[in-house]
Amino acid sequence: ANEQNPTSNRKMSTSATPMFESTTDRLLSDQVEVASVSSSFAGALELSEEERVRKTTLMRNILRLEVRARCSVTQARCTRFTLPHGVVETPMFMPVGTQGSVKGLTSAQLHRLAPPIVLGNTYHLGHRPGQEVMQELGGLHSFMPWEHNLLTDSGGFQMVSLLKLARITEEGVRFRSPHDGTEMVLTPEHSMQLQNTIGADIMMALDDVVSSTVSGPRVEEAMHRTLRWIDRCLAAHNNPERQCLFGIVQGGLDATLRDQCLAELIRRDLPGYAIGGLSGGESKDRFWRIVHQCARALPADKPRYLMGVGYAIDLVVCTALGVDLFDCVYPTRTARFGRALVDHHAGVLLSRAAYADDTRPIDERCDCRTCKHYSRAYLHLMVNTPSGSQLITYHNVAYQLRLMRRIQAALLEHRFPQFLQQFVSAYYAPEFEYPQWVLDALEAAGFDTSSLERRTEE
Numbered sequence: 001a002n003e004q005n006p007t008s009n010r011k012m013s014t015s016a017t018p019m020f021e022s023t024t025d026r027l028l029s030d031q032v033e034v035a036s037v038s039s040s041f042a043g044a045l046e047l048s049e050e051e052r053v054r055k056t057t058l059m060r061n062i063l064r065l066e067v068r069a070r071c072s073v074t075q076a077r078c079t080r081f082t083l084p085h086g087v088v089e090t091p092m093f094m095p096v097g098t099q100g101s102v103k104g105l106t107s108a109q110l111h112r113l114a115p116p117i118v119l120g121n122t123y124h125l126g127h128r129p130g131q132e133v134m135q136e137l138g139g140l141h142s143f144m145p146w147e148h149n150l151l152t153d154s155g156g157f158q159m160v161s162l163l164k165l166a167r168i169t170e171e172g173v174r175f176r177s178p179h180d181g182t183e184m185v186l187t188p189e190h191s192m193q194l195q196n197t198i199g200a201d202i203m204m205a206l207d208d209v210v211s212s213t214v215s216g217p218r219v220e221e222a223m224h225r226t227l228r229w230i231d232r233c234l235a236a237h238n239n240p241e242r243q244c245l246f247g248i249v250q251g252g253l254d255a256t257l258r259d260q261c262l263a264e265l266i267r268r269d270l271p272g273y274a275i276g277g278l279s280g281g282e283s284k285d286r287f288w289r290i291v292h293q294c295a296r297a298l299p300a301d302k303p304r305y306l307m308g309v310g311y312a313i314d315l316v317v318c319t320a321l322g323v324d325l326f327d328c329v330y331p332t333r334t335a336r337f338g339r340a341l342v343d344h345h346a347g348v349l350l351s352r353a354a355y356a357d358d359t360r361p362i363d364e365r366c367d368c369r370t371c372k373h374y375s376r377a378y379l380h381l382m383v384n385t386p387s388g389s390q391l392i393t394y395h396n397v398a399y400q401l402r403l404m405r406r407i408q409a410a411l412l413e414h415r416f417p418q419f420l421q422q423f424v425s426a427y428y429a430p431e432f433e434y435p436q437w438v439l440d441a442l443e444a445a446g447f448d449t450s451s452l453e454r455r456t457e458e
Contacts (some may be wrong), residue, residue, distance in 0.1 A: 035457045045189060047235035052268065054336040059239040060273040065301055071416040074445040075295065075322035076274050076279070078411035083201040085141070088116045090303065090324035091407050093315060093400040094151060098250065099124050100144045104393030107144060110116040112369070113397055116149055117202070117292050119327050123155035123175070127184060139199030146230040151327075152200035153307075154191045154207065154233075154248075168208060170225065188232035196239050204274060205233040207248040212280035212287075219252035226250045227264050234268070239365050246305065248276040249294050253286050260296045275323070284437035295322035312341065312403060314383050316423055317438060319407055320416075332395035338383040340392050341399040343426050348376065350392065355380040368398035393414065417447060425453035 019282060062083065069078040079090045095102045095110070102110055110118070119139050120417045129143070140150055155173075167174045174185030188206045195203040206229050208222040220429045225431040230247050238247050247265040251257030265273060275294045280285055295318075298304050301325045309315070310328025318326070331341060338351040340362040347356070347364055358376035370379075370391045382388030410419035420442065428434055439449045 004067055013244065025105050029096075034377035045059055045187050045232060045235035047231050052139060052231075052234055055234055055237060055240040055245075056269045056271070056436060059244045060269070061328060062242065063303070064269045065303060067300070069411045069414070071320075072414070072416045073278060073318040074420070074442075076319045076407075076411055076416050076445075077322065077324070078408050079139075079303070079324055083117075083149045083244070085147060085201055087117055088149060088407060089409075091315070091319045093404050094119050094325060094327040095397050095400070096121075096329045097144070098329075099128065100140055101102055102393075102397065103329075104335060105332075105397065106390075107146075113394070113401060114148070115397075115401055116145060117151050118148070118198060120150055120152045121155070121448060122152050122191055122194050122204075123184075123186060124157070124406070125152075126186070130195055132195075133211050135197050139197065141199055146354060149202070150198070150200040152195050152198055152204065153185050154195070154204040155327075166327065172206070174380040181327050188229040189236040192233050192236035192238070192245075196224075196237070199425070202244045202246055202272065204235070205230045205245060205247050207250055207276060209277060210252065211249070212253060212278055212282040215252065215254075219254060220257055223251045223257045223261050227261065229266065230265065230270075231393075234280050246272040246274050248274045248307070249298075250277050252277060253282055253290060255293060258290060258293055258454045259297070262294060266297075266299060267418065270302070272303040272305065274307050274325075276307045278306070279308045279328075280410050285440065288321070288437055288444075291318050291323065292321050292441065297383065298322075310400070312343070312400075313427055313438065314347065315400075315403065315425070316407065316420065317441050317445075320420060320447060322445075331400050335393040335396045336389045338388075338392065340379070341363075341396045343423060344429070345427050350376060350379045350388075351383045352380075355449075362392075362395050363399070366395065366399065368395050368402075370395040370398070383388060421445055421451045421453075429453070431455060 062224050063081050065079050066079055071077065081088050085385045094117045095115050096119045100120060101107065102118065123138065125134065134140065134143060142146065172185060172190065175184040175186065186206065191206040192203070208225040208229065210218055210222045226248065231247060237243070247268065247270045249258060249261050249265060251261045275291060278290060295304050303327035304322060306318055306323045308328055309318060309326050310330035315326055338349060340348040340350055342348055342363050355376040360376055361374065362370035362376060362379070363371055374391055379388055379391060382391065407419065410416045424434065424438065425432065432453055435451060442449050
């Protein structure tokens, strides 16, 4: 294993050797090399049952989940758990700070917003600034700096986002750097070494991720490999006293594969679980059904994290289906295009001429610094500038965090069905033309959609 993976004080390994020597080195169907469904990588660390139990017990002692309220109608719930850097209350949205910063926000602005958890990305942090620098500076908390909790993605998502640059085998994934073309190797063991050095309170296991639009044998292989890799991650995890490791449910849009993955991950008794492999272009109807299936099956005493989901309606609907945690780059990315988030599906596209003389704030109910001090007219003028993008980004992140606090309050006050009725009606007003997937998902969660406001015929 030591020959395959760098020691903890080295940067992610690189070489100038071309990754793909010929076109036959990759499968044309999904542009990755797929190893056989067999077995394990010869260099993998072994994990005994005794060691697995020891590590998972230590991690469960870190994260003890308390269910504060359950909706009597839907599957929604309000929970609380404590991590080494603070208390987390759910449902909660986690802003994405890929390389130690949330794009478009200063460190001071992020501190004012005070999300309980911010995400970092293992692949990107392992490449820049690298493991050696991260170790010298005492981890990501010191590097940012950030005193609250951190969650790190394992680097698995880059198998989709950097698919043309990736080659996946049982050993791990080899990336060609988008920055300088050098080869980068990420194995389950190396992902754990990096995340242990980064010091995230919650670490995600390296999983074999395929696009949700892919079907066939590649999806099944990815699911089985994800299970093999979770054991390698557990074996390589060197700080279970302070860092929790979550497993990721894979299986694409195949309900049978999802069930198999769920059963095997639950058997490993991890401190938390994520639903992965969605929001990649699949239909909303298939999306919500997989979320419903997974949330319903995951243990009630562990956090349930839906990865890569950030539209407001998705947050509300998936909370009703039983999800606790969410993350997405959507609120920051859409801000850079001038779109501000409000309780309406269209948002406020501030580049439109209609806002040139609009003296109102983005949202009169919002108490963020942008809404307190700046009008839509000013933001319209600044929309294509760095300052304008920053102000809209600040509002959008504040909106997501406030939305989740509103959901928490509705659950604690036992009025979540009323919140659903009001939010969904407003979100699609004045037409009240509700997408069928929203109606179907809410009905499956237990909510009577006949209570939603309907447009009356004149």
